[in-house]
Amino acid sequence: MEPDAVGSVDRVEHGSDTAVRYDFSANCNPRIPDGTRDVYRAAFERARSYPGGYDAFRRAAAAFVGCAPQQVIPTAGGMAAIRLTIETTVTASSSVLVPTPSFGEYAREVHLQDATPVFVPFEELLTSDPGDHALVVVPTPNNPTGGLPGRDELLAFVDRCRSAGTVVLVDEAFLGFTDQSSLAGTPGVVVARSLTKLFGLPGLRMGYAVATGGMNEQLHNAVEPWAMGVPSAAVGAHCLAASEFVTRTRERVRRERKRLTEALSVRFEVAPSRAPFLLVDVGDDPGPDSIRRSLRAAGIAVRDGTTFRGLDTHIRIAVRTSEENTRLIDALLDV
Incomplete structure (x- = not known):
């Protein structure tokens, strides 16, 4: 690492959001292996x-x-x-x-x-x-x-x-x-x-x-x-x-990702994904900032997609449990 470069490099804070009940901002499995x-x-x-x-x-x-x-x-x-x-x-x-x-x-x-x-x-x-x-x-x-x-x-x-x-x-x-x-x-x-x-x-x-x-x-x-x-x-x-845990996780993510994509595509543009998250283009009206504030008022955090280079109308959402995903769908389609 170059010491002279350290002072000139900015940091974008990201990670878990523990201040809300439903954290869709971090792409972590909501479950852990038994034992x-x-x-x-x-x-x-x-x-x-x-x-x-x-x-x-x-x-x-x-x-x-x-x-x-x-x-x-x-x-x-x-x-x-x-x-x-x-x-x-x-x-x-x-x-x-x-x-x-x-x-x-x-x-x-x-x-x-x-x-x-x-x-x-x-x-x-x-x-x-x-x-x-x-x-x-x-x-x-x-x-x-x-x-x-x-x-x-x-x-x-x-x-x-x-x-x-x-x-x-x-x-x-x-x-x-x-x-x-x-x-x-x-x-x-x-x-x-x-x-x-x-x-x-x-x-x-x-x-x-x-x-x-x-x-x-x-x-x-x-x-x-x-x-x-x-x-x-x-x-x-x-x-x-924990091979069985991994298998169950993959099956759940595939199933819930498909459900989220189909539900949210009624209103938003959702990028095809092979990951445990979805990139959602929410457009300019009301825009990503307004949507994130509305979701947060409902106890839901999503990732600000505009922090990624080249994106300005996007949010990123994690694929979580069926119950949590249903709450997110309802909240997003209601804003």
């Missing part, structure tokens, strides 16, 4: 010692994404994996291909390196020329649009990046909500994974990077010591083994 609390409590005594080698967590993560355990680098959430990759790949003279609209922290991390983000519409990212760029960021699915390129299309782009000597950072924070397989273990790719979203535990900061070859060695050397706490590693290993 998680017991695992957390049992890890307390072990938390009185420094973390060890994270062997159980690495094995669980590797089994979940289909890679070798030694390719897994535990981190304090997916965001830490993203930062670690950018810090070890990007210099002040570098440029990085960044999709838009997308997660604002990508460009922010590039700016913190005093490097240059080159913005490309998400739909055009995989047809872009990766040459002369140190890194390309590919979110799968993309936040906030929910778009997800097919695996073959992604692998073809990775081949082009590998030929150009460009590292591909694939952010799979939301991929676990889909049936599409991970790119973990693919040469030339660093995968960043988060347990925050799928397992509904953002406060525990559980995540990991996956890389091969020299990039794997580089990330292992650069990652901070004890990057994940003992309770987080124990809970993470437990959650990653």
Whole structure:
């Protein structure tokens, strides 16, 4: 990170909104795997010692994404994996291909390196020329649009990046909500994974990077010591083994996302999504600010879509439980 760049980089606050009853602003699972609390409590005594080698967590993560355990680098959430990759790949003279609209922290991390983000519409990212760029960021699915390129299309782009000597950072924070397989273990790719979203535990900061070859060695050397706490590693290993929970979550998200899309499309433009959220264009009348205020008065928080580059009439809503989604539908169609 470049010290001279830190003071010039702005921050957009985002995350959970605990001041309302129904929080649709954060894309976290409203449910957690059975037994998680017991695992957390049992890890307390072990938390009185420094973390060890994270062997159980690495094995669980590797089994979940289909890679070798030694390719897994535990981190304090997916965001830490993203930062670690950018810090070890990007210099002040570098440029990085960044999709838009997308997660604002990508460009922010590039700016913190005093490097240059080159913005490309998400739909055009995989047809872009990766040459002369140190890194390309590919979110799968993309936040906030929910778009997800097919695996073959992604692998073809990775081949082009590998030929150009460009590292591909694939952010799979939301991929676990889909049936599409991970790119973990693919040469030339660093995968960043988060347990925050799928397992509904953002406060525990559980995540990991996956890389091969020299990039794997580089990330292992650069990652901070004890990057994940003992309770987080124990809970993470437990959650990653909860296959039935993941299956039920995927089914619920598909069903409820379809219901939300059909209901809200009567009045608004809803972007097709493969993610546990929907991008909704609410138009100028009454506009996103007015709609967010009205929803908040009803105890509902949604994400301000205008904080994403290129969006000015949008909100983003999470896909939650059936009861909560019904409340949101009723409130949105009533404003």
